[in-house]
Amino acid sequence: MDTQVLIIGAGPTGLTLALDLSRRGVPFRIVDASSAPFAGSRGKGLQPRSMEVFHDLGVIEPVLASGRFHMTMRAYNGREVLREWDVHEGRHPTTDRPYASTMLIPQFRVEQILREALPQPVEYGTALTSFSQDDDGVTAVIGSETVRAKYLVGCDGGKSFVRKRLGVQFVGETREDLRMLVGDVRVSGLDREHWHSWGGSPGRWLALCPLPGTDLFQFQAAGDGEPSFELYQRIIRERTGLDDVVLHDATWMSLYRTNIRMVDRFRTGRVFLAGDAAHVHSPAGAQGMNTGIQDAYNLGWKVAMETLLDTYESERKPVAEWLLGLTTKIMTSGDPFAKRDDETLQLSLSYRTSDGPGLQPGDRMPDGKTEQGRIFDLLRGPDFVTLDFPDGPVLVRPDGYVAAIGRSAIDAYFGANPVTQLHHRRVAARTAA
DSSP states (O other), rough: OOOEEEEEESSSHHHHHHHHHHHHHHHHEEEESSOOOSSSOOOOOOOOHHHHHHHHHHHHHHHHOOOOOOOEEEEEETOOOOOOOEETTTOOOOOOOOOOEEEEEEEHHHHHHOOOOOOSSOEOOOOOOEEEEEOHHHHHHHHTEEEEEEEEEEETTTTOHHHHHHHHOOEEEEEEEEEEEEEEEEEESSSSSSEEEEEESSSGOOOEEEOSSSSOOOEEEESSSSOOHHHHHHHHHHOOOOOEEEEEEEEEEEEEEEEEEEESSSTTTTTTOOOGGGGGGTTSOOOOHHHHHHHHHHHHHHHHHHHHHHHHHHHHHHHHHHHHHHHHHHTTTOOOSSSHOOOOOTOOOOSSSOEEEEEEEETTTTOOOEEEEEHHHHHSSSSSEEEETTEHHHHHHHBBBBBEHHHHHHHHHHHHHHGGGEEEEEOOOBBBO
């Protein structure tokens, strides 16, 4: 084998997978057909669960330094401020939820942080042109090179070559009535302390959101047509009614067509799909980039250990189904900037297989304080961890979800999945005084 895992696509999904594999010492290559990193802000909202992932991967500090919490929304009629609100009002860090609300951070900065943490570079300008698989691995042609890998993961976006080559169905619909012009722009006449919006009807709304750490605003507007500087300039002038809000530059522009689709399977043999290659949807609620990050986080340890691989689909497909329903509901609600809840923060997502009160297998392990330190710090790393609490042990998976509770259940888990015992450590977790 030339490498163990060949990752196709270097967006947030592919980069998260690469970083997770790198800390496990798993050989990988990550390639992208584009000649350079994507420079736009398709996504700009990082959810608390994704921040917990980045805490575990060791990149949370630069992420937090690059973003902003609790930006106030401001709705206008011309220059008149109609109302101000914070969609995350009242949400603040707690002991078990250290990241309590969505953080604004441009996608290109998230990708930059992940790239800089990798021990090897992304291979840009390297397109996947064909692949085939057998019982032992995958043979892929990337650029002018033929590569042999044990596994291939398609993280190559909504138009995924990997998905199409596999013949996997992309089931769903295209909503022609839900189109949006987006872009990264430089605008004068607006402060950078508010997320500004105009438009009293669904077809006339315009939003300009400052992108933290830059001099750019993200432009979002209901509309259609070929994106151009002139079109965006006209929309700003007409919908704000203000002469002093002036568009000066646009570094990226696009017309977003709402596709609500997901694959009928996440795995075919040794080839997996993750992120937008597996599910696309409305951008409302800032879910897409985050769900891709968590697809990768779910898959990374399973590919590395070469165990429980079938559970990738059984765990992530229901999340994708939930995602499509949630984002469509938000987009068609008439108020896409309404107050958020635990669902949109992705803290309530669970892989439970049975109901019950309190913490259950499949639930996210909450943070907390012990005499040995923060629970999230005790869990940080690529292994299964048994937290030996005074009232009984809890086995936590490498992705921070509970695998089993109680000694007999933990022994049974390892008995059913013996290879996982090789990636296991125990930590005393006496409650902090």
